[in-house]
Amino acid sequence: MKYTKLSVTVDVAIFTIQDNDLKVLLIKRNLEPFRGFWALPGGFVRDKENLDEAAKRELEEETGVKNVYLEQLYSFGEVGRDPRGKIITIAYMALVNYDRVNVKATTDASDAQWFPVSKLPKLAFDHDKILSYALKRLRWKFEYTAVAFSLLPRKFAISEIQRIYEIVFNKGFDKRNFAKKILSLNIIREEGVKRDVSHRPPMLYSLKKDIGQIIEIL
Amino acid sequence: MKYTKLSVTVDVAIFTIQDNDLKVLLIKRNLEPFRGFWALPGGFVRDKENLDEAAKRELEEETGVKNVYLEQLYSFGEVGRDPRGKIITIAYMALVNYDRVNVKATTDASDAQWFPVSKLPKLAFDHDKILSYALKRLRWKFEYTAVAFSLLPRKFAISEIQRIYEIVFNKGFDKRNFAKKILSLNIIREEGVKRDVSHRPPMLYSLKKDIGQIIEIL
DNA sequence: ACAAAAGTGTTGAGAGTACACCCATGC
């Protein structure tokens, strides 16, 4: 028996926070179709790899980072979404700490850059649709889980978490209520040390457990 | 340039409520692999159809129903999940009103039956994993959206909604609190008419708007 | 009259929100 064979890609919306902005990593396509357009990093799924592995591979190829938050989002398979034929894309999103990233140009891309999600260029394929889905999911995850902590360094101040939330939701939060909420989660521990800054130094905290065990708890 | 081609199927977990039980439709496989095993209805995605269309087609082939709640869940692509080779499955779930369904045997299946989710047979492939994911999502959707209304006939009593929730969550709810909650949503309208039963007849209600516009509001 | 399910209100606990002042440090 013969079945229709088609191609499947994995595309990853890689988010980070930099310069008080939520940014996503885009690559400039080197190949047709959409040569010269910006697109989400991604590639074809190989025969001997799981979907998550393919996403991890793409993520590592583009950013050099491992062990970050990675989540499958949704699959896109509209007829005509890719001029090469029937190509289905399984979209993922990843959250990385900017300091750990080392963006590389690859063979598929002549350039790779972080773009603020509020100032995106025209994107290849239906990647605008994928990205707006990813943003929706990202905000949802921030609201109901502790993924935000995956964007922080090991030791962090409460105001840093708050800044991340304010950037993602694009609005301010009351600092007393915010601290109350975070501390009531009971997932962070005082690190005692304080940061060397030119004002009252903040208490630093670290996660009590590995981020993987924490995310689901809210 | 040549890319790996592979097969993609769409499998649908079709849920209904019948005999005070949450049930899922399974088909008995007629073909290898897993001949004789029960499986979720599904099939290969065709070249000229969107993923949602493929899911709708499978749903209609098996049940004869159209225009029901249908949602993409997740994609499964573990190496080795299908002995025929690399086959990726995009899982959907559907909610149907039992009275509207007309289950048919198809060429792929020697039999099709509703199984209570609490008493499932051994399933083909990784369909047990898919189904447990679907159940998780189903309960989540019940908690945060109004999908439950898609399981009801046009006119319904509040106690019928409550029964559906009690079946899905497998626990009882307080009748006063439940009615208060439902009425406060402001999405149903009194129909005036009452049902002919051998006790005090309940007020019947109908949705103020089409179900599609209502689901997202909670 | 009895069986069966329908209908209906109040109270307490906890979560979220609004709001303003003093503190510790570097310069």
Place this chain on the structure above:
DNA sequence: GCATGGGTGTACTCTCAACACTTTTGT
């Protein structure tokens, strides 16, 4: 001493959970 962010408590509102008795109908 001044600028800069850090740290902290109270009062109000709203939502959720617990809880029991009367009503309407068919038989």
